[in-house]
Amino acid sequence: MSLEWMAWTLPTAIFFATIAALLIAMTVWQASAPSIERRGLLPIATTPGDRLFLGLLGSAYIHLAWIGLFDLSLWWALVISAVYMIALMRWG
Amino acid sequence: MGKWEDNKAWFLVLPVFVLVAISAIIPLMTVVNYSVQDIFGPGERYFVGIEWFEEMLANKRLHDALWRQFLFSGLVLLIEIPLGVLIALAMPKRGWGVSVSLVLLALPLLIPWNVIGTIWIIFTRPDIGLLGVAINGLGVEFDHTAAPLDAWITVMLMEVWHWTPLVALLAYAGLRAIPEAYFQAARIDGASPWAVFRYIQLPKMRGVLTIAVLLRFMDSFLIYAEPFVLTGGGPGNSTTFLSIYLVKLSTAMDVGPAAAFSIIYFLIILLFSWLFYQALQNVGTGDRQ
Numbered sequence: 001m002s003l004e005w006m007a008w009t010l011p012t013a014i015f016f017a018t019i020a021a022l023l024i025a026m027t028v029w030q031a032s033a034p035s036i037e038r039r040g041l042l043p044i045a046t047t048p049g050d051r052l053f054l055g056l057l058g059s060a061y062i063h064l065a066w067i068g069l070f071d072l073s074l075w076w077a078l079v080i081s082a083v084y085m086i087a088l089m090r091w092g
Numbered sequence: 093m094g095k096w097e098d099n100k101a102w103f104l105v106l107p108v109f110v111l112v113a114i115s116a117i118i119p120l121m122t123v124v125n126y127s128v129q130d131i132f133g134p135g136e137r138y139f140v141g142i143e144w145f146e147e148m149l150a151n152k153r154l155h156d157a158l159w160r161q162f163l164f165s166g167l168v169l170l171i172e173i174p175l176g177v178l179i180a181l182a183m184p185k186r187g188w189g190v191s192v193s194l195v196l197l198a199l200p201l202l203i204p205w206n207v208i209g210t211i212w213i214i215f216t217r218p219d220i221g222l223l224g225v226a227i228n229g230l231g232v233e234f235d236h237t238a239a240p241l242d243a244w245i246t247v248m249l250m251e252v253w254h255w256t257p258l259v260a261l262l263a264y265a266g267l268r269a270i271p272e273a274y275f276q277a278a279r280i281d282g283a284s285p286w287a288v289f290r291y292i293q294l295p296k297m298r299g300v301l302t303i304a305v306l307l308r309f310m311d312s313f314l315i316y317a318e319p320f321v322l323t324g325g326g327p328g329n330s331t332t333f334l335s336i337y338l339v340k341l342s343t344a345m346d347v348g349p350a351a352a353f354s355i356i357y358f359l360i361i362l363l364f365s366w367l368f369y370q371a372l373q374n375v376g377t378g379d380r381q
Contacts, residue, residue: 004134004135005122005134006118006121006122006125007122007125007126007129007131007137008125009125009128009129009139011128011139011141012121012124012125012128015124016121016124044370053366054366057359057362057363057366060359061359061363064145064149064356064359067142067145067146067149068146068149068150074142
């Protein structure tokens with residue numbers, strides 16, 4: 001089966017591999033140490049999975065805002081997203 | 093730990109997972125791949141990075157379509173929710189009238205969406221359509237193919253006619269579920285009809301109305317078939333909503349920009365779905381506070 005129609009590129013492959021790795025890691029983590037919902041800085045009670053979703057969604061918006069508003073390298077958006085993601089997972 | 097591993101239910105979920113993977117995840121991955129490349133044909137593609145995203149985010153036609161979309165969805169909610177509640181309040185509570193009004197309300201919901209567009213094209217035509225001829229007969233010039241305002245009015249009328257029944261049916265179900273004791277108590281206290289509505293009926297309809305708002309927002313935000321058939325996005329671009337613009341882009345073989353646009357569209361939908369999902373989750377708990 002040829003996968004040419006999916007038009008893979010190295011950056012998008014790395015992107016999806018990272019997301020898949022995050023999902024697998026979170027699943028293993030949940031299985032080995034089941035988590036419960038808790039209230040953090042966010043106004044709603046969240047599980048680590050909820051916070052991962054919010055982290056990824058927020059990161060997507062951070063990148064879009066960066067592309068739309070600034071002419072600087074996109075790596076800065078990645079750094080901001082990583083900081084946001086870690087903060088959200090820890091205190092969110 | 094052992095329980096989680098032994099759980100055979102995971103195998104039962106597998107077919108659904110495979111289906112979703114083929115029908116949603118793999119196409120979505122492909123769209124992401126397309127969004128970073130300039131594609132000329134099979135095997136002829138070049139990596140362009142975030143160029144399409146830059147182009148789309150600065151695209152004035154996309155901005156216009158986005159504001160048009162929010163205006164449309166906002167108007168839909170502002171008109172359909174109060175109107176649906178009013179219809180539900182006016183509907184008969186018992187007797188043969190109940191079945192008749194339920195059937196009448198359900199009719200617009202049963203018609204295929206592209207047929208609805210065709211019905212309204214004919215209905216509003218200024219030369220042969222019942223509504224078009226009637227309005228023009230009153231001395232008001234009305235032509236949805238020429239004037240942007242007329243096109244908007246026609247699309248809104250069609251949308252309200254098509255979907256207000258859903259809101260009315262939901263609101264009616266909510267109203268019927270209120271125990272008679274509430275109304276008896278209100279009568280004893282001499283409550284006005286407004287007070288009964290404000291303090292009994294409206295709070296009790298909160299759950300169904302949240303669902304109605306959610307459904308109507310999401311559906312109107314994704315609307316395609318009806319306005320496409322009715323106006324084709326015109327006159328000019330005046331009724332080109334997000335999905336119509338997206339299809340215009342992708343059929344022009346600009347798959348790269350169309351893919352970047354799809355991802356932005358998807359992210360907007362994802363954010364609103366999540367917000368509404370949270371609102372729905374809190375529907376039951378809000379009453380108790």
